[in-house]
Amino acid sequence: MKKTIRRKSELDAHNRVPRYLQVASALRQRIKNGKWAVGEKIATLETLEQEFQVARVTVRQAIDLLQSEGILRSHQGKGTFVTRVPESRRWLELATDWDEMVRPIKHNVPRFLQIEHAPTLRVEPDEGEPASGYMFFRSIQMRGEDPYALADVYVADHIYNQAPAEFGKHAALAVIAEFPDLEIARAHQILTIGAADVEVAEHLEIDLNAPVAEARCFVTDTEGVLIYLGEIIYPGDCVQLNIELFNRGQNEG
Incomplete structure (x- = not known):
């Protein structure tokens, strides 16, 4: 019998931090680590929704937050793209x-x-x-x-x-x-x-x-x-x- 392997979500269900902030943090870290370079398109809303096991509105809130920080920019009909790599604030x-x-x-x-x-x-x-x-x-x-x-x-x-x-x-x-x-x-x-x-x-x-x-x-x-x-x-x-x-x-x- 073939086993179905499910990828563990990066989000902590017991964390008191709102889920959209957890999603934003995970995406921010991926961009820092070079998963998506400046100018590249990130994963689709549907893919992120399934991966993080959250509602579509939660993913949108996370992306809106990163857009307000100047890290992402969404283009109608084309997707969401990286505009800059976030700077480390751990000073x-x-x-x-x-x-x-x-x-x-x-x-x-x-x-x-x-x-x-x-x-x-x-x-x-x-x-x-x-x-x-x-x-x-x-x-x-x-x-x-x-x-x-x-x-x-x-x-x-x-x-x-x-x-x-x-x-x-x-x-x-x-x-x-x-x-x-x-x-x-x-x-x-x-x-x-x-x-x-x-x-x-x-x-x-x-x-x-x-x-x-x-x-x-x-x-x-x-x-x-x-x-x-x-x-x-x-x-x-x-x-x-x-x-x-x-x-x-x-x-x-």
Whole structure:
């Protein structure tokens, strides 16, 4: 008996990201990888509909999105053609050491947001001993005119009180890094992948349920006290994580 082999769809049925955005992402990636060159015709609506196992309207929405980005152009009766290769937007490389974490934000000026009530601080068992109190900041990090991160930050009161004016003008981690007599025992960052809720989508100007990278960073002093906790959310399409696992040439040098 001959088996029928079905190709697995590139879409994740359990993903909260809308299906048309998943289709657009898959098509965008194919163009980046050279499946269709500039000037070439992509697959037909019917073919894409069957391949991704979605409705025709979903495919049209995905193509309309890529047309708005200038990547595709549809011609009546002829099909849809590639007009340009999408540029990589992954300009933000998440740091894997202290110096690289501080360097990009050293001269950054956050746009601080006014909030009525600070969220309850949640400290995990391995993140240090809580200080007696914390100052809370919520801010949007900007790249030119574009928001690229939404940050919730807690700074221990005894640290904040040493330079309140600086914490009101600069990224808290960059201020802490400049303290001459502060000895840091541990700085750790955890990265998870999620989806934008209504508030995150509004602040970062992205679609609801769009992929985001969620970084949780904590810093402790030599007494084991948690002096900084940051929960920072980035749009998923601007972030990359680059970790050197092994480099024979570097090791031999």
